[in-house]
Amino acid sequence: MVASSRQSAFLELIQERVDRYKPILEDDFGVTLGAVAAMPLRAAERINSAFGKSDSQLHKECLDKHGRPPLPIRWALHQLEKVIVWLPAYALVWFRYWYPDFMMKWDSATPAVLVSFAGWSAEDYHRHAAKLDQWTVHEMAHGVWSQLAQDEDDDHTGRWRLWNEGFAHYLADVYMRKAYPVDTRIDLDWSKFRLEGKQLVTDVVDRNGQDSLRTIPTHWQHLDSS
Ligand SMILES: [Zn+2]
Numbered sequence: 769m770v771a772s773s774r775q776s777a778f779l780e781l782i783q784e785r786v787d788r789y790k791p792i793l794e795d796d797f798g799v800t801l802g803a804v805a806a807m808p809l810r811a812a813e814r815i816n817s818a819f820g821k822s823d824s825q826l827h828k829e830c831l832d833k834h835g836r837p838p839l840p841i842r843w844a845l846h847q848l849e850k851v852i853v854w855l856p857a858y859a860l861v862w863f864r865y866w867y868p869d870f871m872m873k874w875d876s877a878t879p880a881v882l883v884s885f886a887g888w889s890a891e892d893y894h895r896h897a898a899k900l901d902q903w904t905v906h907e908m909a910h911g912v913w914s915q916l917a918q919d920e921d922d923d924h925t926g927r928w929r930l931w932n933e934g935f936a937h938y939l940a941d942v943y944m945r946k947a948y949p950v951d952t953r954i955d956l957d958w959s960k961f962r963l964e965g966k967q968l969v970t971d972v973v974d975r976n977g978q979d980s981l982r983t984i985p986t987h988w989q990h991l992d993s994s
Pocket residue numbers: 906907910933936
């Protein structure tokens with residue numbers, strides 16, 4: 769398939785960045801991220817496969833109970849039920865990790881940099897490839913936070929997200945910039961939320977120096993109230 773070979777070529781480009789920047793981050797922040805993979809983010813597929821299962825379950829149920837497949841009206845109601853569940857589930861997946869341009873996500877459990885290829889044109893592959901230094905570092909920065917704070921299982925507040933996102937932006941947009949090739953394209957046009965988070969982190973570094981970056985994942989609550 770053309771699409772999947774294009775995807776694996778793109779994932780290889782991310783993997784190159786992972787291999788290049790991971791040792792620097794691990795060294796500077798005293799963490800171990802492990803063997804980080806680059807993988808496609810299949811959130812929509814996961815939702816769809818859950819719904820595929822519910823279709824076949826309904827089928828089986830009707831055959832077991834009535835000895836025939838579901839009636840058209842039962843089937844139609846079932847599809848409607850799915851849409852009602854599907855819409856918010858899909859919106860959650862999209863908006864929670866929403867980026868203005870393209871979407872990548874860090875997965876600490878695997879650990880991996882995940883990228884959504886949903887709706888990409890040939891031109892998108894080309895365009896996005898130019899930003900991979902910054903974006904890959906951004907996602908790994910979430911991994912650095914998670915290693916320092918060990919807060920994966922906590923319930924996270926809006927303020928946590930703000931600091932966490934700001935930390936990732938500061939590392940990728942500012943701190944690691946010196947390590948990128950000179951012609952790397954750096955995105956600076958972020959949402960208000962992201963810029964606010966980045967500013968919080970910038971203020972801490974301006975006040976306390978670059979070493980204080982390490983303490984942010986564990987001390988952000990204290991910094992937030994000071
Ligand atoms: Zn992020």
